[in-house]
Amino acid sequence: xxPLKVAILGATGAVGQxxxxxxxxxxxxxxxxxxxxxxxxxxxxxxxxxxEITVEEAGEQSFDGIDLVLSSAGGxxxxxxxxxxxxxxxxxxxxxxxFRMDPEVPLVVPEINPEDIARHKGIIANPNCSTIxxxxxxxxxxxxxxxxRIIVSTYQAASGAGHIAMEELxxxxxxxxxxxxxxxxxxxxxxxxNLFSHNTTIDEQGYCEEEVKMVRETKKIFHDDSIxxxxxxxxxxxxxxxxxxxVVEQADEVTVEQARExxxxxxxxxxxxxxxxxxxxxxxxxxxQDDVLVGRLRKDLSAPRSLALFxxxxxxxxxxxxxxxxxxxxxxxxx
Amino acid sequence: xxPLKVAILGATGAVGQxxxxxxxxxxxxxxxxxxxxxxxxxxxxxxxxxxEITVEEAGEQSFDGIDLVLSSAGGxxxxxxxxxxxxxxxxxxxxxxxFRMDPEVPLVVPEINPEDIARHKGIIANPNCSTIxxxxxxxxxxxxxxxxRIIVSTYQAASGAGHIAMEELxxxxxxxxxxxxxxxxxxxxxxxxNLFSHNTTIDEQGYCEEEVKMVRETKKIFHDDSIxxxxxxxxxxxxxxxxxxxVVEQADEVTVEQARExxxxxxxxxxxxxxxxxxxxxxxxxxxQDDVLVGRLRKDLSAPRSLALFxxxxxxxxxxxxxxxxxxxxxxxxx
Numbered sequence: 001x002x003p004l005k006v007a008i009l010g011a012t013g014a015v016g017q018x019x020x021x022x023x024x025x026x027x028x029x030x031x032x033x034x035x036x037x038x039x040x041x042x043x044x045x046x047x048x049x050x051x052e053i054t055v056e057e058a059g060e061q062s063f064d065g066i067d068l069v070l071s072s073a074g075g076x077x078x079x080x081x082x083x084x085x086x087x088x089x090x091x092x093x094x095x096x097x098x099f100r101m102d103p104e105v106p107l108v109v110p111e112i113n114p115e116d117i118a119r120h121k122g123i124i125a126n127p128n129c130s131t132i133x134x135x136x137x138x139x140x141x142x143x144x145x146x147x148x149r150i151i152v153s154t155y156q157a158a159s160g161a162g163h164i165a166m167e168e169l170x171x172x173x174x175x176x177x178x179x180x181x182x183x184x185x186x187x188x189x190x191x192x193x194n195l196f197s198h199n200t201t202i203d204e205q206g207y208c209e210e211e212v213k214m215v216r217e218t219k220k221i222f223h224d225d226s227i228x229x230x231x232x233x234x235x236x237x238x239x240x241x242x243x244x245x246x247v248v249e250q251a252d253e254v255t256v257e258q259a260r261e262x263x264x265x266x267x268x269x270x271x272x273x274x275x276x277x278x279x280x281x282x283x284x285x286x287x288x289q290d291d292v293l294v295g296r297l298r299k300d301l302s303a304p305r306s307l308a309l310f311x312x313x314x315x316x317x318x319x320x321x322x323x324x325x326x327x328x329x330x331x332x333x334x335x
Numbered sequence: 336x337x338p339l340k341v342a343i344l345g346a347t348g349a350v351g352q353x354x355x356x357x358x359x360x361x362x363x364x365x366x367x368x369x370x371x372x373x374x375x376x377x378x379x380x381x382x383x384x385x386x387e388i389t390v391e392e393a394g395e396q397s398f399d400g401i402d403l404v405l406s407s408a409g410g411x412x413x414x415x416x417x418x419x420x421x422x423x424x425x426x427x428x429x430x431x432x433x434f435r436m437d438p439e440v441p442l443v444v445p446e447i448n449p450e451d452i453a454r455h456k457g458i459i460a461n462p463n464c465s466t467i468x469x470x471x472x473x474x475x476x477x478x479x480x481x482x483x484r485i486i487v488s489t490y491q492a493a494s495g496a497g498h499i500a501m502e503e504l505x506x507x508x509x510x511x512x513x514x515x516x517x518x519x520x521x522x523x524x525x526x527x528x529n530l531f532s533h534n535t536t537i538d539e540q541g542y543c544e545e546e547v548k549m550v551r552e553t554k555k556i557f558h559d560d561s562i563x564x565x566x567x568x569x570x571x572x573x574x575x576x577x578x579x580x581x582v583v584e585q586a587d588e589v590t591v592e593q594a595r596e597x598x599x600x601x602x603x604x605x606x607x608x609x610x611x612x613x614x615x616x617x618x619x620x621x622x623x624q625d626d627v628l629v630g631r632l633r634k635d636l637s638a639p640r641s642l643a644l645f646x647x648x649x650x651x652x653x654x655x656x657x658x659x660x661x662x663x664x665x666x667x668x669x670x
Contacts, residue, residue: 205634206631238572298540
């Protein structure tokens with residue numbers, strides 16, 4: 001086996017930490033691991049496979065000899081450093097929104113469009129977490145009959161805004177239980193015992209960036225510009241798994257039985273749909289799982305070619321780090 | 336003014352307590368107040384307008400001389416006691432699901448169908464909380480152009496299951512923050528830092544009772560059996576206001592400007608729709624408010640005759656006690 005030198009860009013963040021866990025869990029065949037972060041976190045020591053690694057400050061010179069970069073340090077850092085990594089000869093799997101809509105950059109969910117990996121020019125983009133968690137369970141339905149329109153409401157965990165946001169949920173909850181006024185620092189609004197529209201910039205048509213990502217990325221991943229997505233993205237006081245209520249309209253009528261059978265055979269999915277016990281996907285059961293949980297599968301009684309479902313998936317894992325590692329694994333298999 | 340003797344059935348519950356608050360706040364013109372509950376809570380002393388009232392055990396004999404009963408003691412108790420109250424000559428505004436779909440019983444949201452009050456035969460039903468909070472902001476749009484189809488995902492507060500459920504959210508949150516395993520007692524699943532499909536019985540078509548209520552009650556309140564409602568009802572770790580993400584399809588194209596103007600003039604609504612400050616309806620701002628908060632108003636870009644919006648409303652107040660008191664006030668005005 002060829003030696004494989006890997007760098008993690010953003011190693012101390014929530015997704016960076018999950019990269020480390022996954023590389024170990026999945027016995028990822030690396031021969032050297034470099035951990036990169038901002039100046040603020042540089043010097044931190046992180047243990048990996050029994051060895052202590054000191055986190056280094058990331059710069060344009062950090063990528064000499066590196067074969068693979070798993071990048072999750074934020075869009076502006078990716079825009080600055082990813083081109084340097086590509087120039088140094090590395091493949092970059094980038095978890096930010098920086099390159100996702102670049103026509104030269106494949107945007108990949110390995111269960112859906114693994115064939116796009118081969119046409120990379122140094123960068124493969126990892127989709128937005130809400131998009132991944134929505135599309136993994138929708139793809140088996142799309143294969144039965146093309147999806148025309150998706151109406152989706154999200155229930156997004158604090159983890160989407162990183163470790164500090166999860167910590168804010170914890171701190172604010174404690175403050176409220178103690179009868180104190182909660183301190184609002186990371187999010188623009190109180191997150192504990194509250195919920196609010198995703199705090200990204202709203203465009204002229206009234207959609208926030210998170211919603212626009214779901215609309216555009218779906219078209220790109222499914223290679224179908226005609227698919228319509230109508231999203232409402234909402235942050236809820238949950239730690240690390242996103243949930244989504246989805247109504248999906250298809251070209252032909254698909255029965256619940258057909259949909260269930262397709263979902264039961266598809267990779268990356270676990271059906272949790274016990275109507276008797278009232279047991280359906282929940283974020284606490286999706287946490288730390290690789291699979292997206294799918295349930296509440298039923299006909300939309302208002303339209304013959306429409307189904308409804310409810311899904312939960314780990315935002316940090318399948319919504320970010322796991323999907324990126326799976327991309328790297330597929331890339332490696334053909335290397 | 337004629338003397339008005341009022342009884343509250345279920346006086347010690349979350350909605351019962353809110354009835355007391357509202358009767359006082361709104362200077363409801365009662366001359367006598369009787370508080371009724373189960374045997375378990377009978378004997379409790381509650382102060383109202385500076386006078387202490389002892390809660391009595393409710394029975395078929397409790398309604399002699401009573402003119403108005405505000406009832407919120409659960410469906411089975413309503414089925415048992417409401418007929419006795421009607422027989423004794425009282426008008427009953429019933430907040431349970433017991434009589435809502437009875438064709439003889441008006442189902443009323445005062446902002447929408449106050450004219451139905453006049454045809455009561457002793458009972459007026461108060462709709463389900465999620466239905467009320469959805470329909471108050473949709474009615475002004477329905478008046479511009481008939482609503483054909485509503486796709487709605489709810490974010491429902493613990494209060495929908497009463498005081499004990501709100502307390503369970505509080506207790507479980509504390510347990511989790513202390514690193515303990517949360518005790519699951521009232522709800523079938525952990526509610527703290529989690530969410531789950533509304534825990535009512537699922538029918539053969541895969542819809543839970545809460546969803547079926549939203550479907551049927553909408554048709555009855557709007558007097559239009561052709562309106563389609565596609566609901567997904569989800570409980571979230573919020574104390575007392577429900578939120579809903581709504582996509583509404585109408586007969587004709589309605590612009591965002593037309594919708595906003597109609598909403599701004601309609602009763603029972605407050606527009607919270609600041610795109611620059613990313614300030615939209617939130618449960619913590621809907622709590623203890625009479626108005627339903629409405630925002631995220633935008634075109635559904637996938638369909639010309641469809642709009643999207645997000646709403647929050649106090650579940651105990653407009654979703655239950657306030658709507659019932661407003662019904663009683665309208666009834667009184669014509670008495």
